[in-house]
Amino acid sequence: MGVVPAGAAAAAVPVSTGRPYVLLSCATSIDGYIDDATEQRLLLSNAEDMDRIDAVRASCDAILVGAGTIRADDPRLVVRSARLRAARQSAGLPPSPVKVTLTARGLLDPAARFFTVGDAEKIVYCAGPVVDKTAELLAGSATVVDAGDPLDPARALADLAGRGVQRLMVEGGAAVHAQFLTAGLADELHLVVAPFFVGDRRAPRFVGDGTFPWHPGRRARVAEVRQIGDVVLVRYALSERCPDG
Numbered sequence: 001m002g003v004v005p006a007g008a009a010a011a012a013v014p015v016s017t018g019r020p021y022v023l024l025s026c027a028t029s030i031d032g033y034i035d036d037a038t039e040q041r042l043l044l045s046n047a048e049d050m051d052r053i054d055a056v057r058a059s060c061d062a063i064l065v066g067a068g069t070i071r072a073d074d075p076r077l078v079v080r081s082a083r084l085r086a087a088r089q090s091a092g093l094p095p096s097p098v099k100v101t102l103t104a105r106g107l108l109d110p111a112a113r114f115f116t117v118g119d120a121e122k123i124v125y126c127a128g129p130v131v132d133k134t135a136e137l138l139a140g141s142a143t144v145v146d147a148g149d150p151l152d153p154a155r156a157l158a159d160l161a162g163r164g165v166q167r168l169m170v171e172g173g174a175a176v177h178a179q180f181l182t183a184g185l186a187d188e189l190h191l192v193v194a195p196f197f198v199g200d201r202r203a204p205r206f207v208g209d210g211t212f213p214w215h216p217g218r219r220a221r222v223a224e225v226r227q228i229g230d231v232v233l234v235r236y237a238l239s240e241r242c243p244d245g
Helices: 047-058 067-073 082-090 128-137 153-162 174-182
Strands: 003-005 021-028 062-066 098-103 122-126 143-146 167-170 188-193 221-228 231-237
Touching (some): 021 174, 067 174, 167 174
Parallel strands (some): 021 167, 021 188, 062 098
């Protein structure tokens, strides 16, 4: 695996028009925080909801997180359920979706579980100026793709479409969610609300300041509301591509 210019593989896999369907997934406290200010990761979801997330992962062609999430949480990003992995394989798919990350600085550890756990393909979209050093750092671990300067998520989506990715799950973190939302590149948002407050402005919130396509004059459509144990899932339709519950 090496450096690939964005769009280079577009001719290899026939795709219909447009970018992949983009589903954002996030859990927050009642007051909108995705973590607290301690070094220990804050658990916002519950076991039943984690099973739901696993099923959503299994329904997607690729899962994307930002480089900051890889550094902070060291996620595996694999389908955990043996039943769901087997179902994917029966359908001619790999056991887990392709793993994708975005990085502006190329600061990634090749020993992170993103790269070492599972047999799924790994793709790293990075800013042009750090392509060479990132490819050298991750040689043999991932395909490194130039996504422009500054890094352009729309360019990454176009390249993923060229690789046959039709459905992409974005799991964060906050900066990545904000990038996709402010650029109008999201079709659906799964927002899980945990039944407690964080109450610490030092902690990270779901998204920070920005100009979003959805505002008081253009409200997002609520596609579904569901209680899952002690958390609540709200599924927002952010484009006409999103089906109702």
